[in-house]
Amino acid sequence: MEIPRHWRLKKQRYGLVGEVCPHCDYKIFPPRDVCPNCGDEAKDLFTFSGKGQVYSFTTIYEAPTGYDSSAPYTVALVKLDEGPIITAQLTDVEGSSVEIGMPVEMVTRKMRDDGDERGILVYSYKFRPSLLVPQAHHPAG
Amino acid sequence: MREVAILGIGQTVVDEQWNKSLKEIGGEAAFAALEDAGLQRAEALFVGNMLSPLVSGQNQLGTFFADWIGMWSRESVKIEAACGSGAAAFRAGLMAVASGEVETALVVGVEKMTDKAGHDVTAALATAADADYEVEQGVSFVSLNALVMRRYMYEFGWKHADFAPFSINAHANAVHNPFARLHDLITLEQFEKSSMVATPINLLDASPVGDGAAAAVIVPAEKVRGFAGRPKVTVAGSAAATDTMAVHSRKDPMFLSAAYHSSRRAYEMAGIGPQDIDVFELHDAFSIMTALSLEACGFAERGQGPRLGLDNEIRVAGRIPVCTRGGLKARGHPVGATGMYQIVEVVQQLRGECGKTQVDGARIGMAQNIGGSGATILTHILRATSD
Ligand SMILES: [Zn+2]
Numbered sequence A: 001m002e003i004p005r006h007w008r009l010k011k012q013r014y015g016l017v018g019e020v021c022p023h024c025d026y027k028i029f030p031p032r033d034v035c036p037n038c039g040d041e042a043k044d045l046f047t048f049s050g051k052g053q054v055y056s057f058t059t060i061y062e063a064p065t066g067y068d069s070s071a072p073y074t075v076a077l078v079k080l081d082e083g084p085i086i087t088a089q090l091t092d093v094e095g096s097s098v099e100i101g102m103p104v105e106m107v108t109r110k111m112r113d114d115g116d117e118r119g120i121l122v123y124s125y126k127f128r129p130s131l132l133v134p135q136a137h138h139p140a141g
Numbered sequence B: 001m002r003e004v005a006i007l008g009i010g011q012t013v014v015d016e017q018w019n020k021s022l023k024e025i026g027g028e029a030a031f032a033a034l035e036d037a038g039l040q041r042a043e044a045l046f047v048g049n050m051l052s053p054l055v056s057g058q059n060q061l062g063t064f065f066a067d068w069i070g071m072w073s074r075e076s077v078k079i080e081a082a083c084g085s086g087a088a089a090f091r092a093g094l095m096a097v098a099s100g101e102v103e104t105a106l107v108v109g110v111e112k113m114t115d116k117a118g119h120d121v122t123a124a125l126a127t128a129a130d131a132d133y134e135v136e137q138g139v140s141f142v143s144l145n146a147l148v149m150r151r152y153m154y155e156f157g158w159k160h161a162d163f164a165p166f167s168i169n170a171h172a173n174a175v176h177n178p179f180a181r182l183h184d185l186i187t188l189e190q191f192e193k194s195s196m197v198a199t200p201i202n203l204l205d206a207s208p209v210g211d212g213a214a215a216a217v218i219v220p221a222e223k224v225r226g227f228a229g230r231p232k233v234t235v236a237g238s239a240a241a242t243d244t245m246a247v248h249s250r251k252d253p254m255f256l257s258a259a260y261h262s263s264r265r266a267y268e269m270a271g272i273g274p275q276d277i278d279v280f281e282l283h284d285a286f287s288i289m290t291a292l293s294l295e296a297c298g299f300a301e302r303g304q305g306p307r308l309g310l311d312n313e314i315r316v317a318g319r320i321p322v323c324t325r326g327g328l329k330a331r332g333h334p335v336g337a338t339g340m341y342q343i344v345e346v347v348q349q350l351r352g353e354c355g356k357t358q359v360d361g362a363r364i365g366m367a368q369n370i371g372g373s374g375a376t377i378l379t380h381i382l383r384a385t386s387d
Helices: A003-008 A010-015 B022-037 B052-056 B061-068 B085-098 B118-128 B141-156 B160-174 B188-193 B257-270 B287-296 B305-310 B335-351
Strands: A017-020 A044-047 A051-060 A073-080 A085-089 A103-110 A123-129 B004-011 B044-048 B075-079 B105-111 B196-198 B212-220 B232-242 B279-281 B364-371 B376-385
Touching: A003 A010, A010 A017, A010 A123, A051 B141, A051 B196, A073 B141, A085 A123, B004 B022, B004 B085, B004 B335, B022 B061, B022 B105, B022 B212, B044 B061, B044 B085, B044 B335, B052 B118, B061 B075, B061 B105, B075 B085, B085 B105, B085 B212, B085 B232, B085 B335, B085 B364, B085 B376, B105 B335, B118 B141, B141 B196, B141 B287, B160 B188, B160 B287, B160 B305, B212 B335, B232 B257, B232 B335, B257 B287, B257 B364, B257 B376, B279 B335, B287 B305, B287 B364, B335 B364, B335 B376
Parallel strands: B044 B075, B044 B105, B279 B364
Antiparallel strands: A017 A044, A051 A073, A051 A103, A073 A085, A103 A123, B004 B212, B004 B232, B105 B212, B232 B376, B364 B376
């Protein structure tokens, strides 16, 4: 049973709770014990806004066990507005409409398709195109 | 630390070996290497493997293979570093001999992958990535490389077709390697039309997995004499480095910093630079990794790796021949065994045993094995000497 593992990760998955380094103010996600920027101890919690941009993306046609029925689906590296990059699925997009630099925002969605056999449904963050498009990205006309 | 030499090598064909078990495949390479070294057994055994607990339900591979090849009572242990397991085991074996702790070490890289269905193997391979923050998002191992490749193409302005020479070269060389998984030539048109795995990576960007094993016997260099037609092959440099587990944690996801650090340390140990390397067996699990490896090891400027392919510099007769036995792309990628295939192939080049893909006068060869998406990288430099 993986229930304790999912319980331990719920703040990160539902709330995008990471850390801020008390020594250099670097924003950290996922949380870790040593700040990757200054090498000092990191432990202060920090909640990310959930807003960011697509840094890169891929549409997966050959999926691992547990994700087969969702394929093809799109996974992105999302650069959060506060700095760090995270790996997350994109949702509410057609694969072809995604572009590097596209503004996205976090939503909570079901992750795997084998919830019945594992006895748990796992929810986590995904990102969808921002509903409020910043002026700079709005196409002319 | 004393200098060490590679006395014997062995390998099996990379293929779907339905009729052979994990232990038979590993044993075949081990016996071949011992026979090539003129030994019956070694003092210690190091086994490189990634997937046996997940695919074969078998752990404790050290003793498992010591038992199978008749090395009862001898020391043996398995080393795991995902797809870098083979070279990691080799480095453990060479440290055991270099330190003076043992006089002979046998290293076997072995992988049995075809006892499980495709999507289960895809899931097993994904365990090389960060379970909580990469894999849980539905990431496959291919897709991590695809994320890097897409951004690289965007930043440096390359088209997908610009990566074709890497795969075309690997396939052309594998035709002459009887141990290779694939023996077909490919064209630019085929490369461009191949079916998608994870955009922009298609089947011909990606290396095929398979069952296979490769092995080597390591001894103190002072105990080996080279002779005509069979030079002594010594380990001139060996280094390992790590990067962040997850691609998303890297300051620059398009730079293989562990390749940079391990290659620089290996160059320094060997007292040479990239310009002295005659042949380079690199870790072309995906075409993008060839570009990034060439850049991190000092053969190309940042963002310019594909240029070496387009200019034919990576061919057997080029400035820096790579994948001369087919590379991961066409020899095949039996993940935990791959690092040992690379070592064996560099030894073959330095002995002059490579026939149509022999690099003329090869004296110094480099093998670089990558675990995860650049997270563990080991670099070995081998040198042929005539004394
Ligand atoms: Zn800090």
